[in-house]
Amino acid sequence: MLIKVENLKKEYCTGEVVTKVLRGLDFIIEEKEFVAIMGPSGSGKSTLMHILGFLDRATSGNYEFEGQDVGKLEEDDLAELRNKKVGFVFQSFNLLPRTTVLENVKLPLIYSENKKDLDKRAEEVLKKVGLSHRAHHLSNQLSGGEKQRVAIGRALINNPEIIFADEPTGNLDSVSGVQIMKILQNLNKEGKTVILVTHETYTSEHAKRIIHIVDGKIVSDSNVNNRRKAQDGEVLK
Ligand code: ADP
Ligand code: MG
Numbered sequence: 001m002l003i004k005v006e007n008l009k010k011e012y013c014t015g016e017v018v019t020k021v022l023r024g025l026d027f028i029i030e031e032k033e034f035v036a037i038m039g040p041s042g043s044g045k046s047t048l049m050h051i052l053g054f055l056d057r058a059t060s061g062n063y064e065f066e067g068q069d070v071g072k073l074e075e076d077d078l079a080e081l082r083n084k085k086v087g088f089v090f091q092s093f094n095l096l097p098r099t100t101v102l103e104n105v106k107l108p109l110i111y112s113e114n115k116k117d118l119d120k121r122a123e124e125v126l127k128k129v130g131l132s133h134r135a136h137h138l139s140n141q142l143s144g145g146e147k148q149r150v151a152i153g154r155a156l157i158n159n160p161e162i163i164f165a166d167e168p169t170g171n172l173d174s175v176s177g178v179q180i181m182k183i184l185q186n187l188n189k190e191g192k193t194v195i196l197v198t199h200e201t202y203t204s205e206h207a208k209r210i211i212h213i214v215d216g217k218i219v220s221d222s223n224v225n226n227r228r229k230a231q232d233g234e235v236l237k
Contacts, residue, residue: 001067002162002193003029003052008061010047010216021047023216024061029195031161034188036196036207044216045197046166052195053086053164054078083108086162087155091170093147095139095154101126102135105153118157125153129183145176152183162193169203181206 010022021044029035037045050056051063054070063070065081073081095104106122126132129149134142139150148168155163165184169177177200185206188194198204209223 001028002031002033002065003027004062004064005052006062006064008048008051008058008063010044010051010056011059021216022051022058025213025216025218027211027218027221029193031193032188032191034185034194034196034206034208036198036204036210037213038198038201038204038210039213040199043213045199045213048213049164049166049195049197053088053162054082083158085160086164087158087160089148089151089155089163089165089168091167093139093144093151093171095147095150097140098138100136100138101131101142101150101153104139104150105157107154108157121157122153125156128156128187129153143176144172145179148172148176148180149183152180152187156187160192162195163187164195164197166197167199168196169198169200174202177203 004027006026008022008025009020012019012021025048037048039045047056051058058071065085070078070081096107102119102122105125106118109118109121123132123135126135129152131146131149131153134146134150139147142150148171152163152168163184168184169180172180181203184194184196188208194207196203196207204210209221211218211222212220
């Protein structure tokens, strides 16, 4: 079991006002799943992704990752999990402009790796995202779809177990969007767990499982087996 969340809640306090964003989520995600988290804008999808990706903490409830209680981990441990286990792809590609595709992809490891190994690895990931021929182009010379492929390459450079993609096709035309989804699908076939946040049906159709969230609650999960089992007498909402 890769991820298990139980009664996960997140609230934001702004002055006197408490906003309940996640209102008790329960699910299990196994290794090598491809899950789409869907829901309308404001339903809590990004908040959930940030918690699952160790960028933020839940207010209450349990989050277990590979058997570890994430709530009990120190900031340093969270940073290590983030660096070693996960790759992020966001809607706005977040590339450095006036910097080559190759340099952008290498960025996360620029201080840690042996330079020769890193160059080789960067070439491999560019091949995976179909951009070898653009390696020495500047990122601002690329189309949106190409930029997102660079961002996927950058997310892959540390060979993460999980890819978190938050609305990765949100800024793209549907042809480029489908290309991005096919890359994510291939990565999943090669053994990566993919957790995709989207509100578009055409992207979610590439996933193997869809969890719908509305107002911070799960309203449907296409893989009921991977929901937490109810305790005696408990009704899961
Ligand atoms: P989604 O990704 O589904 O569009 P979000 O997770 O980004 O939704 O946001 C869910 C709700 O939480 C929204 O109402 C948003 O305004 C609120 N929210 C998100 N981040 C914060 C924050 N840092 N402080 C206060 N409210 C927040
Ligand atoms: Mg969002």
